[in-house]
Amino acid sequence: MEQSVGSLQEQALKRKERLKALREKQLHVSFFYGVGGMLQSVAQATETPELKLRNYAPEDEELKERQVPKAKPASVEDKVKDQLEAANPEPIIEEVDLANLAPRKPDWDLKRDVAKKLEKLERRTQRAIAELIRDRLRGHEEELAGAVGAVGAEAGDSD
Structure with a gap:
């Protein structure tokens, strides 16, 4: 089954057109879907993300509004006390039969x-x-x- 050069060229052109259509479709979908894959409107897709300043102290008043307040470290002593209290639950059984707890020979x-x-x-x-x-x-x-x-x-x- 030999194919002529003309039919091979026609198949190559059809393949190129299908690939071009797939690329356009992917660009169109990625434009409406954000990075997380959720559908966004066209206005949201073209918006720039909000600027949050964590480590930079701006001099401009407008930028000072976007500055994130500094985080206060939690007290380590309080966390340790909470963990110790959680690790010491009250005993449910007051009397323990040692014969049942000891492993048998x-x-x-x-x-x-x-x-x-x-x-x-x-x-x-x-x-x-x-x-x-x-x-x-x-x-x-x-x-x-x-x-x-x-x-x-x-x-x-x-x-």
């Missing part, structure tokens, strides 16, 4: 699960200790009885 659930088994073992251990004590006492009674019998036998021989 990582093995608390293991201890909870093993507690029942430990109770059974504790009872069995106490029984075993009691039984051992009884056995020792029985052994001591036999030794004591033997010792008493031996002392009685010796006493009987000396009569």
